[in-house]
Amino acid sequence: xxxxxxxxxxxxxxxxxxxxxxxxxxxxxxxxxxxxxxxxxxxxxxxxxxxxxxxxxxxxxxxxxxxxxxxxxxxxxxxxxxxxxxxxxxxxxxxxxxxxxxxxxxxxxxxxxxxxxxxxxxxxxxxxxxxxxxxxxxxxxxxxxxxxxxxxxxxxxxxxxxxxxxxxxxxxxxxxxxxxxxxxxxxxxxxxxxxxxxxxxxxxxxxxxxxxxxxxxxxxxxxxxxxxxxxxxxxxxxxxxxxxxxxxxxxxxxxxxxxxxxxxxxxxxxxxxxxxxxxxxxxxxxxxxxxxxxxxxxxxxxxxxxxxxxxxxxxxxxxxxxxxxxxxxxxxxxxxxxxxxxxxxxxxxxxxxxxxxxxxxxxxxxxxxxxxxxxxxxxxxxxxxxxxxxxxxxx
Numbered sequence: 424x425x426x427x428x429x430x431x432x433x434x435x436x437x438x439x440x441x442x443x444x445x446x447x448x449x450x451x452x453x454x455x456x457x458x459x460x461x462x463x464x465x466x467x468x469x470x471x472x473x474x475x476x477x478x479x480x481x482x483x484x485x486x487x488x489x490x491x492x493x494x495x496x497x498x499x500x501x502x503x504x505x506x507x508x509x510x511x512x513x514x515x516x517x518x519x520x521x522x523x524x525x526x527x528x529x530x531x532x533x534x535x536x537x538x539x540x541x542x543x544x545x546x547x548x549x550x551x552x553x554x555x556x557x558x559x560x561x562x563x564x565x566x567x568x569x570x571x572x573x574x575x576x577x578x579x580x581x582x583x584x585x586x587x588x589x590x591x592x593x594x595x596x597x598x599x600x601x602x603x604x605x606x607x608x609x610x611x612x613x614x615x616x617x618x619x620x621x622x623x624x625x626x627x628x629x630x631x632x633x634x635x636x637x638x639x640x641x642x643x644x645x646x647x648x649x650x651x652x653x654x655x656x657x658x659x660x661x662x663x664x665x666x667x668x669x670x671x672x673x674x675x676x677x678x679x680x681x682x683x684x685x686x687x688x689x690x691x692x693x694x695x696x697x698x699x700x701x702x703x704x705x706x707x708x709x710x711x712x713x714x715x716x717x718x719x720x721x722x723x724x725x726x727x728x729x730x731x732x733x734x735x736x737x738x739x740x741x742x743x744x745x746x747x748x749x750x751x752x753x754x755x756x757x758x759x760x761x762x763x764x765x766x767x768x769x770x771x772x773x774x775x776x777x778x779x780x781x782x783x784x785x786x787x788x789x790x791x792x793x794x795x796x797x798x799x800x801x802x803x804x805x806x807x808x809x810x811x812x813x814x815x816x817x818x
Contacts, residue, residue: 704731
C-alpha cells in the first residue's frame with residue numbers, strides 16, 4: 424500500500440481506539456449509571472448521530488472544494504476540545520451536549536479519511552476502503568477490550584482515556600497529513616480518463632440513494648448491538664466486561680479474518696455478491712442473538728455478525744466511489760457516511776421505544792424482516808446507471 428494509506432490506517436486506528444473507550448458504553452452509562460430510560464438514551468444517541476450526519480455532509484463538501492488536511496484538523500479540534508471537557512464533567516447535561524459536539528467533529532473527519540483513501544490510491548479499489556475499515560475495527564477491538572475493564576473500575580477513567588487518544592490523533596494529523604492535499608490532486612489528475620467514464624447526471628445520484636437505503640436499514644439493525652442488545656445483556660446478568668469483550672471479539676476477528684476476505688473477494692469479484700452473502704450472514708447472527716441467554720451464545724452471534732459485516736461494510740463505499748463523478752468523491756463518501764450515521768441515530772430510538780413499550784423479542788422479529796430490504800436495494804440500485812455507462816464506454 425502507498426505511504427499515505429498507511430498513515431491513514433494508523434491514524435484511523437488511533438482515533439477509533441479512543442472513541443471505542445466510550446461509544447459501546449454510552450447506553451449502559453446513561454441507563455445503568457445515570458438511571459435514564461432506554462428511550463432517553465436512544466434520543467441522546469440520536470442527536471449524537473444527527474450531528475454526525477451534518478458533519479459527514481460538511482466534511483465531504485469541504486474535501487471536494489477546499490483542503491482535506493484543514494478539514495480533518497477542523498473536525499479533530501472540535502472533537503478533541505469536547506472530549507477534554509467531558510473528562511472533567513460528565514453529568515447528564517454536559518454529557519448529552521458534548522456527545523453531540525463529538526459526533527459533529529468526528530462526523531467531519533470520517534468521510535474525509537475514506538475519500539482520501541480512494542483519492543490517493545484510486546487503483547486500489549476495494550482494498551483502499553478495506554484498509555480503512557480494518558483500521559477502524561482494530562481500534563474498536565483495542566478500545567473495547569481495555570474500555571470494559573476500565574469502566575468496571577470507574578467510568579471516570581473512560582473519559583480521560585478517550586480524551587488522551589484524541590490528543591494523539593490530533594498530533595499525528597497535524598504533523599503527517601499536510602502533504603496529502605498535493606498527493607490527492609496528483610492522483611485525481613492522473614485518473615481523469617477513468618473518472619470521465621463515470622456517469623455525471625441524476626442517475627448516479629438516484630443509484631446512490633437506492634444503495635444507501637439498504638445501507639441505512641443494515642445500520643439500523645446493527646446499532647441494536649450497541650444499544651438495546653447492550654442493555655439486554657446487562658438485564659440478564661452478563662457482566663459489563665464480558666459485554667465489552669464482544670466488541671473485542673468483533674474488532675480482532677475483522678483483522679484476523681482478512682485472509683478469508685481476500686480468499687472470498689478473489690473468487691467472488693462481483694461486489695454486489697459480497698453484499699448478498701454478507702447480509703444473509705447478518706440475518707443468521709440476529710436469529711442466534713434472539714435466543715441467546717448466555718455470554719457464549721452472544722459470542723457466537725457476534726462472530727457470525729463479524730463475518731457478515733466484513734463483506735458488507737467495505738463494499739458500500741467502494742460502490743459509492745465507483746458511482747462518483749470526478750471531483751465528487753468527498754460528497755459521495757460523505758453521503759454514505761451520513762446514511763450510516765442516520766441508521767445509528769434512529770436505530771437506538773426505535774429499538775429503545777419498542778423494548779420499553781413491548782419487549783426485545785418483538786424488536787428481533789422486526790429487524791429480521793427489515794434485513795431482507797438490502798437484497799432488493801442492492802439488486803436494483805444501478806439499473807438506471809448501467810445502460811448509460813455502457814453507452815459512455817462505447818463512445
